[in-house]
Amino acid sequence: LKSLGDEVNIEVDLTGKVIEKQIEVTLQSQIRDENSALHAVIEKLIDEKVKKYLNA
Secondary structure, X not given: OOOOOOOOOHHHHHHHHHHHHHXXXXXXXXXXXXXXXXXXXXXXXXXXXXXXXXXX
């Protein structure tokens, strides 16, 4: 972590923040879309865990 007054590379910092926001927006969109691959994977994992828990 940087301390107050430390030098930083602003281009890298801004690029990282833009990439982080884009990933966040994309993931939120994928999670909301019931037809997305990510939604299907999450749903499958949850179903498997629930079945395992109920059968234990």
